[in-house]
Amino acid sequence: MDHTGQPVKALRGNRTLPPELPKRRSFPVAIDARALRSRRRAAFLSQAEVAEQAGISPAYLCELEKGLYKPSIARLRALARVLGCDIADLMADEQEPAA
Numbered sequence: 001m002d003h004t005g006q007p008v009k010a011l012r013g014n015r016t017l018p019p020e021l022p023k024r025r026s027f028p029v030a031i032d033a034r035a036l037r038s039r040r041r042a043a044f045l046s047q048a049e050v051a052e053q054a055g056i057s058p059a060y061l062c063e064l065e066k067g068l069y070k071p072s073i074a075r076l077r078a079l080a081r082v083l084g085c086d087i088a089d090l091m092a093d094e095q096e097p098a099a
Helices: 033-042 047-054 058-065 073-083
Strands: none
Touching: 033 058, 033 073, 047 058, 047 073
């Protein structure tokens, strides 16, 4: 039994698996697609160069620049590092809803 009283799966011999840990979750972040593209162009970098350095595919970067996807904070951090800017420079501004 683990700390919650649930049975633990047995392996060969006397060894047992530890209780499952919660999976790490990645939350998407709204970005300013135009700022991403303009910063990349200002750095005179191609999509392929930025994607390779950030560890993502060029197709995914293209879709980010079109605003089709929201990257995780880790991917946004990698993009900001490659582009030499702060994460906040690439994030979308929160706008207040119209009353």
